[in-house]
Amino acid sequence: MTLIANLVFIEEAVYIYRRIPSFKRSVIIWINAAAPVIATTSCIGMWIPRSTMFTDFTAAVFFAIVIHKFLMMMIKECGGQKLLLKRFENGHFKISTGPCCCCCLCLPRVRITRRTLFWLKLGTFQFAFLRPVLMFLSIVLWTNGNYTLYNLSPKGAAIWISCFVGVLTIIALWPVGIMFQQVRTLLNCKKIIPKFALYQFILILNHLQAAIINILAMQRIIPCAPPLSSSARGAYMTQQLLIMEMFLITLISRVVYRRRYRELEPPERMAEESEANKQTPKIILNGAVNEDGLPRF
Template identity: 90%
Template sequence: MEGEANGTLHPSCRATEPPYSQELLQSLDLPGRFLFAILTLMTLIANLVFIEEVVYIYRKISSSKRSVIIWINAAAPVIATTSCFGMWIPRATMFTDFTAAVFFAIVIHKFLMMMIKECGGQKLLLRRFENGHFKISTGPCCCCCLCLPRVRITRRTLFWLKLGTFQFAFLRPMLMFLSIVLWTNGNYTLYNLSPKGAAIWINCFVGVLTILALWPVGIMFQQVRTLLICKKIIPKFALYQFILILNHLQGAVINILAMQRIISCAPPLSSSARGAHMTQQLLIMEMFLITLISRMVYRRRCDDLEPPERMAEEVGDNKIILNGAVNEDGLRV
């Protein structure tokens, strides 16, 4: 900081590229090395917990739900793993961030599919809500547009909801591939957000696609959260939201602070590289905790929902019982 005030910046503070891993490791003191070891151990434990959870899912969960539940549970360990690689190899940050972003884009689509499968599949969902309507005035796209009409729940509207999340899972990898191609030609720089650079335009387009993908998930959650409360859908949705916020919003805030030099340079890390480094370390700790919590939430076995016809029969029986009192032996008194 004194060097910045005197106008004599360390050469690494002017660098546009992060340092090599050898330079970073040589600059670490004893507490820094201890932190690296602890974070690496946390990443390893998170992956071991996930592997144990996969074994449990294959033994206890029906085959129709295994795939989506494994994908969703893998989000936190995968982000922790990519962050660990980015922490050890700072120059790989762009690639590790891209990998985590592409994986989570697929998880968004899988979460929507999980809610549909937990309702018994698309056919049973349509039968349960055959006279129902989707509330589309929900976040993050239209939470303030309360005047929007409700939309009937049909096969067509379900198709549009699934398309809304699938487009992100399909287009996000393509945009990441385009970013890498432009980076090799010098047209894409991760920390260059000037209008002349490609990064600002690609990031804005990705932001729009993200909002359009999160909207169908919010619409479906508002519709099924009461029905799936026995399936712990509220804590599952909360974990999904935490991963989204920590992986995207947290990194964006730290990146802005680093670009404004609020996060100072710490040789051999420039301000931008140090901000990315802090993001990686925070994500490892956060994803480790989310992995442990996810294991508790998803490990609770829940019975399948009853078919709509049986629910209707039970409602009819309850109406008959309510007309009189019933003793412990089932006799009317």
């Protein structure tokens, strides 16, 4: 499954490189690479159990970059930052969205400006930058014996680094949710909802599913089976599940991203068409609207 997933991704990357415009080519390749990379790291971790910590960290760092790339893809699909600002020059971002403020409906809407776009991009970029730094720090502490992944006592480093990573993750996911709520209607013709769903599935399966299985293993709910301990069996189960899930997501991503979608109309042309529609007289005859004022037969 891992081999097939990588072959499908290579074929898709060649297609994207040849058919997709250069200004959004790299971000789409990065996003499509998430599932094959996670499947590859899971396969390596399954066959070489002692490398599990390194493979998990590699997959986590890669997906941290993908979160930033997904936000950039939505901006580029709108034609870039300048065209996005033109399309929504009088619009407002709805910031009462998940995962931070989905329950805070009283929050005011924020105007869409160059400054607010900068803060949204900074929210995802900080995670892409700080996650590798924290992973490097974890490996350094692990080599010194100060970091144990399953030691969640307050005196250990794992609990504090994990909590900090969790906060950074929530902060990074918030701008993506804000941007998606703003552009999902505009980019509906480009199937942004299935693309966002695939991105969410990778996030949930790679983080939430792995965390649940690790907790079950630490509580000995997943029993040990010599020569594998409970934690080793939990990691083994997580890797097996991820390989199958990322294989399916790779195939679905190929269907969604390989299609060629029409480009959005420039904002000036959309404004001209709306003005022309307002000036065209319309009458209703037998429930049918005719733009030329003649009855429809």
